[in-house]
Amino acid sequence: MTMRIHFIAIGGSAMHNLAIALHLKGYHISGSDDEIFEPSNSRLEKHGLLPKETGWDTNRITRELDAVILGMHAHPDNPELKKAKEIGVKIYSYPEYLYEQTKDKKRIVIGGSHGKTTITSMVMHVLKTNNVDFDYMVGANLEGFDTMVSLKEDTKIAVFEGDEYLSSPIDLRPKFHLYHPHVALLSGIAWDHINVFPTFDNYVDQFRIFADMIEKDGSLIYFEEDENLQQIADDLRDDISIYPYNSHASIIEDGVTYLVHGERKIRMQVFGKHNLQNISGARHICNEIGITDDQFYRAMTSFKGAARRLEVLSENENCTVFYDFAHSPSKLQATTDAVKSQYANRELIAVMELHTYSSLKKEFLPQYEACMDAADQAFVFFNPKTIEHKRLEPISREEVKKAFANDTLKVFTEPEPLFTMLQKMNWQSKNLLIMSSGNFSGQDLKEFAKKITGDPVNFKNNEKWYSHQNRSI
Template sequence: MRIHFIAIGGSAMHNLAIALHKKGFEVSGSDDEIFEPSKGRLEQYGLLPEDYGWHPEKLSTTIDAVILGMHARPDNPELLKAQQLGLKIYSYPEYLYEQTKDKLRVVVGGSHGKTSITSMIMHVLKCNGVQFDYMVGAKLDGFDTMVSLSHESRIAVFEGDEYLSSPIDRRPKFHLYHPHIALLSGIAWDHINVFPTFENYVEQFRLFADLIEKDGKLFYYGGDRHLCDIAGDLRADIRPQAYREQPSCVEDGITYLTSGNDKYRLQVFGDHNLQNIAGAKLVCNELGIGDEAFFSAMAFFKGAARRLEVLAENGDSTVFYDFAHSPSKLKATTEAVKKQFGDRKLIAVMELHTFSSLKKEFLPQYEGCMAAADEAYVYFNPQTIVHKQLEPITKEQVAEAFASGGLQVFTDSDELFARLQSKDWSGKNLLIMTSGNFSGKDVKELAESLCSKS
């Protein structure tokens, strides 16, 4: 099979390219810019394009399939050439389905927690010697790539993102996977640029549930009323089952799962992770993994990259880094760290970076989401707003929207990082939350510097 990628440098796209290369396919691709880590990883496998840019001459009738990334535009020269030649064009999720349509598909969706739950399922299956294909949105210990496809495995585990599939396919990605086993972790409005109302956003999850294969199973978080409504209105052949938090206890700052008289020490914490674990357990049970095997494997689960990742720590101070950017994720992550380390003050810092978070109409959704922190700082770069062609917002509007007493807003990352450097960090934790990088700042360097001083 000869496969050509248009916009091969994307996080998901380059992982799929590597996965198909490992499967024995002949892979080529183009992009107008490729950054690390995609660049180095593509180069490692001999898949890095010789020249940046779009090269329609790469397309011919000898190409079996073209995979189109979101970074490309509808008028992309290579896309136009592929259409002119009548080549089969797939979106990224569409081709994942094509590669796994004869397998048992597990899809984890939801506005929050889907990466963590997918990672937990993958970790437990691997620990128990189960072979499976997968796609997950973060780097995970023990897995070389974020995508894997094979000829031998009979199971596929996918993280189900609700964002659009490609520039010419406006369906949410998770609508294309048609799971036999589905899980929904919760619904909290996101992607306002695509789903302008909350009702429209919720409808995407209702449609996803209706696309579950015949006689399929839906696991869902029972504390979400919108999911309860969806579960109560399923096709008659789909079997719904709700979950809550997995029973646990905390001793000396360590969380343990409890099962009868047994306790299993965890390396992750927080109510949201206990919910994630409960959901992952139901999926693994459905795949034939017993409770004891599940709990034993979870004791070694360190979490997915950028999900409450420890950047640096010493005896009485820890710096956490988390991908959180939406209101529900900020709230869950902030509360988790404060609850786990009740004897330490918590300073929480977040960056408004995504389209939704920087949109004036969406800002009120952030009300109270950092209230658990003892001190809260919010940063945004006005130039990012200009780049995204959004209406300007002010520091005062952001502070009013978050409605947390004493919250401070910064538009200069140098000033923010200088403020953090000036503080005494003894007996304090720092939680850094962003899907960006604070306009080019090295957060790992900051973390190590703070912990070396306290």
């Protein structure tokens, strides 16, 4: 009998991907939402899952449903949710249903304040390259994968990105508390989501609880230079095996990063200290599920990174424009340091947008101290209307500059003067790093990058570029 599942708030980034995954599995899917944006709209429409009308309709909730999946975008007083409760339909949060689908499989869960998307993507890429079929959930688009979620009947492994944010409007547990991994990885802890976890100690506790939920005789892989992770590992149950890791040995030659493994040099398409840490963590996971080092390294040579993680928007032989999803202080510093280290002979212009709830909260701003100091020039943008929309206390440009503790940093509250100034700069022997979880109040960043570098298509047809990109491993 075909399972019938209804999604309340189907348009969410995670929700629409899960809806598509279950549709492809043969389930009957329905959904509702009060607004659906791109790319969710087009993807749902492609699979015939786009609601015919926006808004909530209690007639969609019947006893014929096997389950309702509730998204974070919905409110606790949602009328469809209320009816589902009244008639006794089983209600799941997004992570609860992922566990329900994979409770008989070996679950690998990657958590941490930074790097979890990239490590998950690395593991997925290695498994796919080595023809291992598996279920997965990851928080970014990845080359070679049509969706960010896949669930099948005959797979034995599930690889999940473990987000510490809340599960649903009526389930305030962090998502990764619901997965009960057999193999867990924690990449590091740096305070985030201040609106949910008001103190650092409270935030750290969520990772401790996650580690305690590892299945019997499971394993924890963790970054050993993080003191909080070391303490969590020291306090774990005796039946859990622990595997610390550090940055992978590497060298940089002519702007290209090579991993060093014994006598071998393995050319990478990603770079930076955090990615070297991520690679080590991913290798440990792959070893735990039967992938040899030789299989791992062969696969990793073709890994280009996850979408929106140090993504190249455009480039020529004198300048590269990067975009990164970085928004927390630790991510900003790691990303800025990575680009500057990789291109030591180029000036680095770094631009970031304060956009998230935490980043715009006055009490949190001091966490950003010195996090962009590796850049030769640094700029910060925030939109006062975003602060107003989030119902936060106003902040000033002076307060932001003081928080970053960088005398040369400039702060903008309107995007046009910032991007006009950037476009007029001389970009000879310079790189531009754009960091945000938003879009600088509606800027087309890819088009802007092309204006700086010229036509990237013609450049990539250039013989010099081609030979640079295709050196032997």
